[in-house]
Amino acid sequence: MTAIQASCMEFNQSPVLENYNTFLSDAALLAALSREGAAWAADELAAYGALTGRSEFIRLGFQANEHPPRLSTHDAKGRRVDLVEYHPAYHELLGGAIRHGLHARPWTDKRAGSHVARAAFNYLQAQVEAGHGCPLTMTFAAIPTLRKQSDLAAIWEPLVTAREYDPRNVPATEKSGVSMGMAMTERQGGSDVRANTTRAIRLKSSGAGECYVVNGHKYFVSAPMSDAFLMLAQAPGGLSCFLLPRWRDDGTKNGIELQQLKRKMGNVSNASAEVKLDDAHAWLVGDEGRGVANILEMVALTRFDCMVASAAGMRQAAAQATHHAAYRQTFGKRLDRHPLMQNVLADLALESEAALALSMRAARALDHLADDSEAALFRLLTPIGKYWICKRAPAHAYEAMECLGGSGAIETSIMPRLYREAPINAIWEGSGNIQCLDLFRAIQRQPDALDVVAAELKGAAGLNDDYDRHCRNLDKALANAARGNDAGVSTYEGRRLTESLALGLQASLLLCSDNALIADAFCRARLSSGVSGLFGTLPRGIPCAAIIDRARPPLTAD
Numbered sequence: 010m011t012a013i014q015a016s017c018m019e020f021n022q023s024p025v026l027e028n029y030n031t032f033l034s035d036a037a038l039l040a041a042l043s044r045e046g047a048a049w050a051a052d053e054l055a056a057y058g059a060l061t062g063r064s065e066f067i068r069l070g071f072q073a074n075e076h077p078p079r080l081s082t083h084d085a086k087g088r089r090v091d092l093v094e095y096h097p098a099y100h101e102l103l104g105g106a107i108r109h110g111l112h113a114r115p116w117t118d119k120r121a122g123s124h125v126a127r128a129a130f131n132y133l134q135a136q137v138e139a140g141h142g143c144p145l146t147m148t149f150a151a152i153p154t155l156r157k158q159s160d161l162a163a164i165w166e167p168l169v170t171a172r173e174y175d176p177r178n179v180p181a182t183e184k185s186g187v188s189m190g191m192a193m194t195e196r197q198g199g200s201d202v203r204a205n206t207t208r209a210i211r212l213k214s215s216g217a218g219e220c221y222v223v224n225g226h227k228y229f230v231s232a233p234m235s236d237a238f239l240m241l242a243q244a245p246g247g248l249s250c251f252l253l254p255r256w257r258d259d260g261t262k263n264g265i266e267l268q269q270l271k272r273k274m275g276n277v278s279n280a281s282a283e284v285k286l287d288d289a290h291a292w293l294v295g296d297e298g299r300g301v302a303n304i305l306e307m308v309a310l311t312r313f314d315c316m317v318a319s320a321a322g323m324r325q326a327a328a329q330a331t332h333h334a335a336y337r338q339t340f341g342k343r344l345d346r347h348p349l350m351q352n353v354l355a356d357l358a359l360e361s362e363a364a365l366a367l368s369m370r371a372a373r374a375l376d377h378l379a380d381d382s383e384a385a386l387f388r389l390l391t392p393i394g395k396y397w398i399c400k401r402a403p404a405h406a407y408e409a410m411e412c413l414g415g416s417g418a419i420e421t422s423i424m425p426r427l428y429r430e431a432p433i434n435a436i437w438e439g440s441g442n443i444q445c446l447d448l449f450r451a452i453q454r455q456p457d458a459l460d461v462v463a464a465e466l467k468g469a470a471g472l473n474d475d476y477d478r479h480c481r482n483l484d485k486a487l488a489n490a491a492r493g494n495d496a497g498v499s500t501y502e503g504r505r506l507t508e509s510l511a512l513g514l515q516a517s518l519l520l521c522s523d524n525a526l527i528a529d530a531f532c533r534a535r536l537s538s539g540v541s542g543l544f545g546t547l548p549r550g551i552p553c554a555a556i557i558d559r560a561r562p563p564l565t566a567d
């Protein structure tokens with residue numbers, strides 16, 4: 010028996026979950042990687058999983074949150090500097106992720122499955138710390154919008170995709186790698202960006218790729234030390250998308266004033282600023298008036314990353330809960346041998362695996378956007394997955410925390426941080442209702458988009474009775490939704506429809522995977538009649554012990 014095991018037995022506490030391989034110990038991830046076409050990345054992911062499971066790496070996540078970023082607006086002589094300083098742990102996390110290409114892999118690695126592979130890397134990284142994931146995601150997601158303006162892309166894309174992290178506050182021309190942010194939200198409107206009042210007027214000439222002068226205010230700008238931001242502003246031709254660099258072409262500071270950093274309930278390691286734009290120079294991306302359409306290319310990818318990050322949070326929560334319950338004894342036996350606790354743990358594990366399956370299917374669609382049906386599927390999977398996975402995460406984190414009892418509420422464990430991170434993904438990048446409205450819009454604009462969902466669901470037809478019944482009901486609801494108000498359907502029912510689609514898709518993915526035990530349990534747990542929304546209410550007959558075993562990291566205390 011090791012010293013750690015002995016001390017755990019003495020105090021009846023679980024050892025800290027560290028120094029394990031977060032990839033190799035995740036059976037659901039290994040299966041999803043192969044299923045979705047990126048098995049070739051397994052060796053590299055195994056090395057990365059060894060890194061992200063190390064105690065020193067996990068510690069970085071704690072340090073980055075214990076020492077939040079600080080804003081200096083002016084220097085000692087009263088000049089504006091607008092400088093945010095982060096703890097070295099934040100730089101180590103973000104810099105390390107960039108050096109491993111988590112911000113850019115699919116843009117530089119043309120192998121089929123590179124989006125799936127990147128999602129898997131991100132999934133491992135996000136389990137350790139969520140805040141630095143924000144600039145990582147925005148840098149990754151900026152590329153499709155940047156490509157709308159080829160002259161700007163020619164300058165910026167090589168810098169954005171470089172595996173170089175350079176946090177210095179100097180012009181991009183002096184760097185060999187840059188990071189990107191996004192500035193859409195204003196005080197008077199976040200979801201409704203058409204209410205933006207920030208104004209852009211031409212500097213010399215107007216038109217795509219030209220420089221404009223921007224004045225206004227942005228209410229939420231995360232990662233404000235990014236080298237450039239994609240932003241929305243009202244140009245003479247309507248709401249338009251711009252590239253706003255931190256520095257002007259002549260090497261002087263651009264008119265970006267950080268007024269304050271928000272005090273947030275989660276995502277604490279990441280700075281989110283209120284920003285005044287004072288004669289800032291910004292370059293028009295695409296045509297005037299096409300701002301929303303152009304920036305939505307970026308937003309689709311940040312929404313996708315929200316799915317992956319929330320699924321990662323669930324994985325970490327389920328790993329922590331199953332790990333703890335294997336060591337803790339109550340009333341004379343292991344916590345995970347008590348039937349009611351087995352019900353809770355197995356339910357958390359099922360939710361986590363289903364969230365991962367849906368995220369990785371979306372990643373495969375992203376890998377094959379040249380195929381019209383995969384593009385149509387990705388269009389629908391984004392709002393469905395962003396809505397459902399992000400909505401499930403807070404309750405999941407809370408329930409996992411409770412599995413650890415009082416220790417789950419203590420800040421030296423990761424559980425409070427997982428809990429505080431969970432609602433953030435649901436709110437930003439389009440809150441829950443906005444995802445449901447987006448789904449309705451997509452269906453009503455292009456009713457045949459539903460054919461790709463139907464084809465996806467058909468793959469599992471006949472494999473499970475609960476699933477077949479769910480699909481029959483879903484068919485009717487979707488047909489009505491596509492007809493919209495003609496069928497008396499209003500967006501009032503948007504959440505029900507989106508949830509129903511998410512559950513159907515998760516079930517079909519699990520049914521088509523090679524683990525019948527998980528698939529059948531999921532269908533019974535989520536699709537059979539009379540199921541409750543709370544975790545730990547699985548119906549009788551679910552093989553909980555086997556599900557828990559699959560989810561739990563290896564039982565080693567050394």
Ligand SMILES: Cc1cc2nc3c(=O)[nH]c(=O)nc-3n(C[C@H](O)[C@H](O)[C@H](O)COP(=O)(O)OP(=O)(O)OC[C@H]3O[C@@H](n4cnc5c(N)ncnc54)[C@H](O)[C@@H]3O)c2cc1C
Pocket residue numbers: 191192193194196197198199200201229230231232273276281433436437438439440441442443446
């Ligand atoms: C930590 C954090 C970081 C952020 N970072 C950034 C950033 O870097 N860049 C950026 O641009 N933004 C950022 N945001 C802003 C975020 O994207 C917005 O807060 C979000 O989109 C919601 O906008 P809002 O706050 O204006 O709320 P509102 O638009 O006022 O919405 C309030 C609520 O009403 C619902 N709602 C709105 N319209 C409807 C409708 N028609 N029907 C039904 N329900 C509706 C929404 O779903 C939401 O629940 C950040 C937010 C947070 C919390």
